[in-house]
Structure formats: structure tokens, C-alpha cells
Amino acid sequence: MTRSLHWWTRDSAGPTLILPDGCLDVIVRPDGEAVVAGPDAVARESAGAGRHVGVRFSHGLGPLVLGVPADELTGRVVPLADVVGRDAAAGLEAGSAPLLAEWVRGRLATVHDDDPWAPAAFAAAAVGTPVATIADRTGLSARTLQRRCRVRFGYGPQHLARVLRLQRALALRRAGSPWAAVAADAGYVDQPHLARECRALTGRAPTLL
Known part of the structure; x- marks a missing residue:
């Protein structure tokens, strides 16, 4: 924990x-x-x-x-x-x-959670695991995963994956990778895709972050 x-x-x-x-x-x-x-x-x-x-x-x-x-x-x-x-x-x-x-x-001291699905789903999304694979691994249907993710993370698995992908991209950039390599390694189609997602989630171009 x-x-x-x-x-x-x-x-x-x-x-x-x-x-x-x-x-x-x-x-x-x-x-x-x-x-x-x-x-x-x-x-x-x-x-x-x-x-x-x-x-x-x-x-x-x-x-x-x-x-x-x-x-x-x-x-x-x-x-x-x-x-x-x-x-x-x-x-x-x-x-x-x-x-x-x-x-x-x-x-x-009062928290008791015997179901490991949430930390497992978060950790999987953080490294770019596809949402369908996360559902299979956790044994949940797409609808159940959507509902449970909203309760534990504030939004559904697709948006969680987008948010964590951006965090992954920025970590790669801070480590010194060029933007083209960042886009590829973080799982974007290309660098323009990274730029669009960055603007959608932050309102800023990647270079301003």
C-alpha cells in the first residue's frame, strides 16, 4: 500500500x-x-x-x-x-x-481492500497495457470495468489510459528523450498525435510543459 x-x-x-x-x-x-x-x-x-x-x-x-x-x-x-x-x-x-x-x-488503519483489481489495473494502464487486456486480466466485463474505474479513479479506463500515457510521455521527455522518440515509446501513433493529446488534456503544447 x-x-x-x-x-x-x-x-x-x-x-x-x-x-x-x-x-x-x-x-x-x-x-x-x-x-x-x-x-x-x-x-x-x-x-x-x-x-x-x-x-x-x-x-x-x-x-x-x-x-x-x-x-x-x-x-x-x-x-x-x-x-x-x-x-x-x-x-x-x-x-x-x-x-x-x-x-x-x-x-x-480502517482501510480493508481484499480485491487487488484496482491497483493492478492502475499499474497496467501506467505501462501502456491495452484496456481490453486489463479487463481480461482482472476478469471484468467492459461495462463492469468502466463502472469500477469511475468509482476508484474518477473516470473510465480509456481516459485513465490517456492520462497515464501523457504522464509516461512527460517522464520520458524529462529523462532526455527527443519528442519523436517520446511519442513512439509512450504509445502514440506519431508526434502530432502526442501534440493533440497534450493540448486536449492540458490546453498546452508539449513544448510548454
């Missing part, structure tokens, strides 16, 4: 472009307010300057921790208390990194 958690801190002077990644975050803002940032279908700009401290839940873990379907939070940023209830969020009223860590540990 630890691979499904990523702790992060961001110091920003203003709005920051947040790229979709199929994950859900609990964030403590500079003013101490704790919020939930649901899975983003497309890129969005974060609000406000200052230090943000957060934990990112991937592989479908977030909805289990928060007790709410991911698709109820897709594209939304809402107060944590509105999601888990004021009593459950009370420990983070004056949020900080240590308090957030303590809160997460407490929530994880």
Missing part, C-alpha cells in the same frame, strides 16, 4: 498548472485549511501562493481512505470536512504536515 502514497510539499509564488494523473490528494493549504483535490480529467490551475503540503493517493486508494467514490470528486477541490464529515476532519482544523501524517495513518 505504501507505493500508493506520495507525500509532497510545494512552495509557489502563484497559480501552478496541475496535470491530470488519475490520483486524489488531501492538501493542507498555507492558511491551514485541509482540502480534497479530486482526480482531474484535464489540467487545472491551483489557487494561491505559499507552502502547500499534501499526500497523493494513487492506484485507487484515495476513495477507500475517504469513503467516497472518486467520480463524486472528479475535477473538484472541496473542504475535507465536506467529504469525511466535520468530526472526522477535526484533527486537521489547524492543519500541518505532522497532523496530516497522523490523520492519514489513522484513516489507513
